[in-house]
Amino acid sequence: MPALLEAERVEARYGWTKVLHGVGFTVEVGGITTILGANGAGKTTTLRAVCGMVRTAGVIRFDGRRIDGQATEDIVRLGIAHVPEGRGTFVQLTVEENLRLGAYCRRDRAPRGADLDRVYGYFPVLRERRRQVAGTLSGGEQQMLALARALMLRPRLLLLDEPSLGLAPMIVREILRIVRAINQEERASVLLVEQNAALALDLADYAYLLETGRVIRSGPSAVMREDDAIRRSYLGY
């Protein structure tokens, strides 16, 4: 069965600086894949490349169709939801308005009420705060809001960029538990970019290790957990 997302020889640059030098990875249907690496390895750029937010070369296929070179708005409409680094919430809009925006480009005419209920089911705290302006939420709540917004799209693929950034460990565990639930119940495949290797390997089936724009190791998480390469990449010894 072909993978849901396939990337081959992907290069990416910001201006004249090349950040990815031929990265390749796949995400299987229904799977959770993680991309690990230290700061500056190019993990965020990889997700941006999938979404068309950065100039790329190489081949990226979603469900068999090439998406490299397309505009972000069009890629998202195919069912790819991206929770960016720093959450990307609309801080001046209310929680509910943020959520409604998540469903903006869905083709189906189904009323959003059912979707909102579903999403509030995963994140009850958002229901309490639904008329609150998003900028007044705590960091953890904003991360939940960002994830909830992505869910409103009914995505087939969920891109998560460093969900643990700046959050207390307890909240991070909660969020990752919900991600697993989403993967199982919504059948959304997940591509998770994380600095916290231990947490990521707990959640994912398959992992890639990125170092200065290249994949230096990959394999099932159980194998990668034992691999020295990760420690060496992060700590240098």
Added chain:
Amino acid sequence: MADHVSTPAVARAAEIRWARVAPWRWTLAGWLAVLVVAGVLPFTLSDFRLFQFTQVFIYAMALLGLNILTGYNGQISLGHGAFYAVGAYTAAVMIDRWSIPYGWTIPAAALLCLVVGFLFGIPALRLEGLYLALATFALALAVPQILKYFEHWTGGSQGIVLSKPAAPLGLPLTADQWLYLVSLAVLLALVVLAWNLLRGRTGRALVAIRDNPIAAEAMGINSALYKSLTFGVSAAYTGVAGALSALAIAFVAPDAFNVFLSITFLVGIVIGGLASISGAIFGALFIQFVPNWAQDISKAAPWAIYGVFLIVFMYAMPRGIAGSLRLLWRRLTRPNRRSP
């Protein structure tokens, strides 16, 4: 892994022999060439053309002033017409009411505008970007009305009529030729002064304040002092331009200093190129001659043609003429980068 110093790239740069000459020598050569041409012009052109080029020099001084403030220091001013007016009226009042020789009007205008500009720069510290633009815009709008209100000094709507100064010491020059040379000399002095100011610590401080004010303060730059002083210097340059324009046109009247003048100055520095001394010259040439060309093209709707010129210029050269020349230079001399 390192690939930024590859042999083919270095070889290519060496091939472009003229690129090995340091850029500043090219700039200096350019200026000298222009200077020679400018020096010869007064003896070849008609009086009217001379007057137009004198205006170009005067505008260039005003644009240089505005560029120091807006281009290098990032403070947007839509009100420099006000300083131009102060300079012009200073000259007019000194000559007409107090019979002071015209030579003194230039330093007087500079000094007065330095003080006025500095004083204006102090409350301006609280305002940024759009809000500073609005405040200066309001100032520019108020100028004609204020000038008409203080009739006793300014001669009200009628303005003040002056006579063009004649060449001194019986030199065989017409008044227009003399004014041309005076303006050229003053422009040169101001350019050298600006160049000196901007290439050293002061220039770097100004740009630092523009690009990242918080970091600049953190590095110990006294932002408030620099910004207010910059306002003052910028006003002084424009004031000198105003004084010379009073002499060149031999007439000042309130309606000539309306908001459109301030907007024209802004157009001049953006078209010429922000944060660039040569940009002031390019901009001055544009604002002096392009309206005339527009009129030649269409008697019925000349400003529509001018508007089209503005838009097309911004499409082709969003960073102004000087900015585009810089980009062109960089593209021509950049060694070919080929990634492994």
Added chain:
Amino acid sequence: MDTFLQQVVSGLATGGIYGSLALALVMIYQATDVVNFAQGEMAMFSTYLAWSMLQAGLPYWLAFAGTLAIAFVGGLLIERLVIRPVENAPILAIVIVCIGLLVIFNSLAGWIYSYIQKPFPSPFPERPITLGAVVFGAHDVGAIGVTLVVLALLYVFFRHTPLGLAMRAAAQNPVSSRLCGVRVGWMLALGWGLAALVGAVAGLMVAPKVFLDPNMMSGILIYAFASATLGGFTSPCGAVLGGLLVGVIENLVGTYVWFIGTELKLTVALALILVVLLVKPSGLFGRAVVHRV
């Protein structure tokens, strides 16, 4: 007291016009950080198009609707065709393009329609409205009504429709909007279209009072700047309220302060701008800009 009420109502009418133009300015500023200097001239040109339609024999409200439609499409096209090529250029470059549009529209209007002032009809009856001892001009009351209706419709559109929500989102956070599938470029174009539409309403309401003339909107643009400054450039509601306040203040000062004649009325607007900027630059309802290090 009667004079006071009359001046207030008259001030609200002109204030509504200032507020509409101010709203147009703020809408574009919020989405693009650019002040569209050409907003007034676009409104003026739309009003001239209405005049042409009326000359051709169209009934007033049909011409009104037609003008709004043309203004909307025109604004949209201007954004897509004229502004889009420079949307990534430095802000001052875009300002110069707007200034270019300003002179083009002004010049075209003068060329096509000449600089001679023309009377412009009001859709409201000539007879004044009398309430007790107070007399109100019907056009003033009507203008307030039309302005309120247009603004109410806009409010409902932005607050309660998905497209309005998408437009607000695109203005606030284009990157995240793209991730929600919002076509940010088209949202900008729609914003320009709506701003032009609102400007056209302002033009149509003011033309009967000041006569149609290519320079008709330049004074009003300045009052619109004052209104947006007073209300806050970051607040659409603030811009409208600012407009109403400026209109009322202008009228009351003109009536009750003896040395402010018609020439100095403009100075009142300018003084207002300067005072607001010195005291609270972000305006009455605007948000102060906080710089995060």
